[in-house]
Amino acid sequence: MYACIRILRRQFSTQSAERGKQWAGHAAMKHLIQSKPSVIGLGSGSTIVYAIEYLKQHPFSNDVVCIPTSFQTRQLILQNKLKMGSLDNYPIIDMTIDGADEIDLELNAIKGGGACLFQERLVAQASDRFILVADDRKRSDQLGTKWIKGVPVEVMPIALTTVQYKLERMFSTASIKLRMATPTDKAGPVVTDNGNLILDCHFGPISDPGLLYKEIKCLSGVLDVGLFCKMAETAFIGNNQEDKGEIITLS
Numbered sequence: 001m002y003a004c005i006r007i008l009r010r011q012f013s014t015q016s017a018e019r020g021k022q023w024a025g026h027a028a029m030k031h032l033i034q035s036k037p038s039v040i041g042l043g044s045g046s047t048i049v050y051a052i053e054y055l056k057q058h059p060f061s062n063d064v065v066c067i068p069t070s071f072q073t074r075q076l077i078l079q080n081k082l083k084m085g086s087l088d089n090y091p092i093i094d095m096t097i098d099g100a101d102e103i104d105l106e107l108n109a110i111k112g113g114g115a116c117l118f119q120e121r122l123v124a125q126a127s128d129r130f131i132l133v134a135d136d137r138k139r140s141d142q143l144g145t146k147w148i149k150g151v152p153v154e155v156m157p158i159a160l161t162t163v164q165y166k167l168e169r170m171f172s173t174a175s176i177k178l179r180m181a182t183p184t185d186k187a188g189p190v191v192t193d194n195g196n197l198i199l200d201c202h203f204g205p206i207s208d209p210g211l212l213y214k215e216i217k218c219l220s221g222v223l224d225v226g227l228f229c230k231m232a233e234t235a236f237i238g239n240n241q242e243d244k245g246e247i248i249t250l251s
Contacts, residue, residue, distance in 0.1 A: 020135025020238030023245045025050025028097050028133045028236040031247075033060045039090045041123040042077065043098025044070040044116040047133045051097050056080045067093055069123045070116035071193050087126060096127040100134050100228070100235075102147035107132065107235050107250055108209045110143055112152030112226030115179070115192045121224055124231055132235040136245075139237050143206040143227070150175065150200035151212075152226035159221020160197055166219055167201060175202040196223055 029051040032040060042048055055061050065085040068074040077084045098120055100109035109132055111117050124130045140146040155163045160178070167176045179190045179198040189197050206212055206227075213227040238245040 016240040017135050017137060019243060020137070020240040020245065021047040021133075022050045023238035023243060024133040024135060024236040025052075025097075025238075026054045027238075027245060027247070028131050029054040029058075031234075031236070032095050032097060032131070033058055035095060035129075036060075037064060037094030039065045039067065039085065039093050041067045041069065041093045041096030041098070041127050042073050043096065043120055043123075043133075044073050044114050045099035047099040047135070048073065048097065049076065051133065052076050052080055052082070056082065065090060067096075067123055067126075069096075069098065069120040070114070072114070072116070087122060091126060093123065093127040095129040095131065096123050097131045097133055098124065100132050100138055101149075101226075102138050102140055102143055102145075103132055103134055103232075103235055103237070104140055104143050104209075106230075107232040107248065108143060108230065109228045109232065110147050110151055110226055111228050112154070112198070112224075113147075113149065115152065115154075115190050115198050117152055117226045118154050118192070118194055118196075118224040121228065124228065129234075130232045132232045133238075134235070135238045135240050137240065143209050144203055145205050148202060150177070150202035151206075151216075152179070153199040153201055153216055154192055154194070154196050154223040154225075155199055156196055156221050156223060160199075163219055163221045164199055167199065167216070170215065171201070171203060173204070176200075194223065 101113040102110040210229040235248045
């Protein structure tokens with residue numbers, strides 16, 4: 001009986017989260033379309049699926065070029081028969097929509113739960129405008145308080161041992177773990193689209209995410225750090241209980 005109750009609660013939680021993701025994805029894409037950009041960046045993750053769903057249903061989809069941030073997004077663009085471009089052909093992007101694992105009050109974000117952080121940053125920094133989308137479980141007062149799986153750090157395989165050792169010395173109270181694939185997916189660690197590995201680093205509450213990003217990023221062998229600071233101008237946060245949400249814009 002108790003097992004059934006736990007399953008029902010899990011199903012309800014998943015369904016309500018999908019409601020929030022759908023609102024955020026649809027609302028952000030509607031906002032994007034109103035700006036009539038010619039080139040857009042599409043992030044990775046489950047919330048982006050809803051953004052692409054909305055775009056595909058709109059006539060505007062025939063006029064815009066989409067830049068993917070991962071193999072997953074590339075497949076979604078192809079499956080929905082959208083126009084796909086690359087940063088080589090379109091080094092300047094009008095607007096990018098992307099998800100996040102946690103978003104603070106200043107729209108700093110932890111990203112990389114799907115191990116796509118490097119390509120997501122490339123597209124975001126090439127964009128004139130960067131928009132975050134998420135359901136309300138991802139909103140917090142301070143990074144590191146809700147997303148407790150850790151800040152993703154993408155590391156070259158040859159540098160894994162030395163970078164992990166250095167991080168453990170720099171942050172003695174942090175938990176630094178190599179991300180492993182689930183047994184049903186594959187044996188061994190998660191490998192990124194770039195052929196690298198992910199260290200998940202849980203620091204607890206992060207008081208200065210910008211400084212933490214710089215401290216880790218300067219280590220040789222680190223390709224990227226999943227802290228996106230002072231990049232987003234707007235966040236669409238979907239309510240998991242009702243078909244509505246909140247739009248947060250930095251002044």
